Amino acid sequence: MKNLYIFGDSFGEEVPLAFPPNNNFHSRVMSLVSYHGIIRSSGLFSNVYTLAEGGSNFWNQFQVFQETLEKIKSDDTVIWFETHPGRLRSRCGHNLPNINSVEKLRSTLTFISDRADEYHYQHTLFGAAIDYFKFLQRDDYDDFAHISIKNFICKIRPDVYWIPCFVTKQNGLKHDQVLSHAYAIENFEFNKHIDVSVHIDLRRNHMIAENHKIFACNLIESIEKKVELKFDNFVKPQPSDCSIYFEKR
Amino acid sequence: MKTLLIYGDSFGEETMHNHIMREKTMKFRTFHSDIRESGIFDQVIVYAQAATDLWDQYKIFNKTFTGNEYVLWFETDPLRFSGPDRSKYTNIATTISLMNSTTDEYIHTRCRAAVHYWMYLQDEFYVNFVHKTIIDDIHTRCKNLLILPCFNTSHSFVDECLAAIPGRELRYWNFSYEELERNKLCDLRRNHMSETNHAILGSMLVDYYKTGKVLDFNKFQDPVNEKVEKYFQSLI
Numbered sequence: 001m002k003n004l005y006i007f008g009d010s011f012g013e014e015v016p017l018a019f020p021p022n023n024n025f026h027s028r029v030m031s032l033v034s035y036h037g038i039i040r041s042s043g044l045f046s047n048v049y050t051l052a053e054g055g056s057n058f059w060n061q062f063q064v065f066q067e068t069l070e071k072i073k074s075d076d077t078v079i080w081f082e083t084h085p086g087r088l089r090s091r092c093g094h095n096l097p098n099i100n101s102v103e104k105l106r107s108t109l110t111f112i113s114d115r116a117d118e119y120h121y122q123h124t125l126f127g128a129a130i131d132y133f134k135f136l137q138r139d140d141y142d143d144f145a146h147i148s149i150k151n152f153i154c155k156i157r158p159d160v161y162w163i164p165c166f167v168t169k170q171n172g173l174k175h176d177q178v179l180s181h182a183y184a185i186e187n188f189e190f191n192k193h194i195d196v197s198v199h200i201d202l203r204r205n206h207m208i209a210e211n212h213k214i215f216a217c218n219l220i221e222s223i224e225k226k227v228e229l230k231f232d233n234f235v236k237p238q239p240s241d242c243s244i245y246f247e248k249r
Numbered sequence: 250m251k252t253l254l255i256y257g258d259s260f261g262e263e264t265m266h267n268h269i270m271r272e273k274t275m276k277f278r279t280f281h282s283d284i285r286e287s288g289i290f291d292q293v294i295v296y297a298q299a300a301t302d303l304w305d306q307y308k309i310f311n312k313t314f315t316g317n318e319y320v321l322w323f324e325t326d327p328l329r330f331s332g333p334d335r336s337k338y339t340n341i342a343t344t345i346s347l348m349n350s351t352t353d354e355y356i357h358t359r360c361r362a363a364v365h366y367w368m369y370l371q372d373e374f375y376v377n378f379v380h381k382t383i384i385d386d387i388h389t390r391c392k393n394l395l396i397l398p399c400f401n402t403s404h405s406f407v408d409e410c411l412a413a414i415p416g417r418e419l420r421y422w423n424f425s426y427e428e429l430e431r432n433k434l435c436d437l438r439r440n441h442m443s444e445t446n447h448a449i450l451g452s453m454l455v456d457y458y459k460t461g462k463v464l465d466f467n468k469f470q471d472p473v474n475e476k477v478e479k480y481f482q483s484l485i
Contacts, residue, residue: 059375088370128369131362141304148382
């Protein structure tokens with residue numbers, strides 16, 4: 001039976017990078033339903049290897065793909081959660097994968113500012129990354145690089161199953177039906193009850209369990225019947241879900 | 250109509266972007282004149298600009314190349330910074346020097362950002378991947394393409410590059426960049442070459458376009474008939 005390989009960003013990761021095994025919330029987060037488990041128990045694949053990583057940019061995942069390539073057999077399935085082209089790639093790569101937005105970097109920088117001695121290197125790197133996003137980043141260059149990498153992957157594995165995570169409008173990279181719709185729907189509802197931004201978000205892959213089940217069904221249907229992946233049937237969370245998925249900072 | 254389009258960095262530009270240097274150097278003859286006067290092309294258009302990275306020139310290429318023109322490309326260093334205000338942040342040395350000399354907070358901040366990018370964030374494999382992709386695309390689209398490596402890091406580099414010429418000339422004149430700096434002199438060589446080597450490059454290019462003969466970078470010479478004072482002057 002064939003294997004499944006999963007590449008991509010936080011929408012694809014199985015063990016959330018934000019909640020590693022030494023984190024207080026790790027076991028709670030891992031007890032939540034994720035589509036990975038549903039796919040595993042579907043019996044479609046003999047093994048599911050998840051190489052996707054939260055905060056990872058396309059280039060870093062491309063490196064992981066190249067390192068893994070010789071293990072992937074021709075009849076194996078490769079799913080790629082396609083991240084945003086503007087996510088910063090840097091030489092620090094795996095050590096600091098969460099270089100993905102100014103807001104996130106700012107909040108991390110504030111956190112480590114009080115521990116400047118301990119985090120001197122990270123402090124410098126985050127400062128450099130913020131500067132990069134603010135003053136140097138060019139969207140057209142990022143888009144070109146993203147498309148080039150994708151074309152390269154498609155030459156090696158034309159059968160990669162692409163799942164767009166973010167809305168992008170550029171030529172050659174136009175996605176309007178994306179996985180982050182589920183996140184947007186959920187956040188809109190949650191924000192009616194709590195301020196999501198000031199809470200610790202425990203959702204796996206940015207989705208509540210119900211949407212994980214829906215996504216898993218959509219994905220299995222799409223792979224088995226070779227039909228387009230649906231993104232339009234995600235559900236709104238209930239007010240009671242707030243206490244399951246959010247903790248005060 | 251036979252047209253030659255020239256893209257690239259300072260090795261390909263026709264007019265120096267610094268206006269004071271431009272006035273002082275316009276009397277020097279360059280390889281561009283040899284190509285123009287050869288009559289091979291009905292028109293020669295130069296898009297190359299000093300301190301430009303490949304991405305900026307590629308965007309100009311996408312807007313200007315229609316599919317039939319001859320293309321001469323001076324291929325720059327892949328690690329040249331690809332950011333806004335390109336001429337300010339051409340490499341880490343000039344950016345640090347600009348950062349230390351400016352009192353303008355905006356320029357200072359951007360210089361610092363560029364320096365930090367080079368020091369902490371630039372991923373050479375990534376930059377080279379994108380560079381190669383662009384070069385491959387240019388190769389695919391141009392039937393009549395000649396790419397000249399400006400640096401030994403340029404992907405078209407085999408065993409010689411144009412950047413070797415300015416150093417060779419300085420050694421012949423027994424002159425150094427430190428001396429240049431110390432005496433606050435400007436290097437007025439157009440495309441970093443004396444007229445001696447411009448004539449050699451011009452002749453090789455004309456020969457290439459007439460007969461297809463491959464350029465031989467070993468033909469560049471010491472500027473034995475030229476005085477160092479001609480090219481190194483104070484602008485004050």
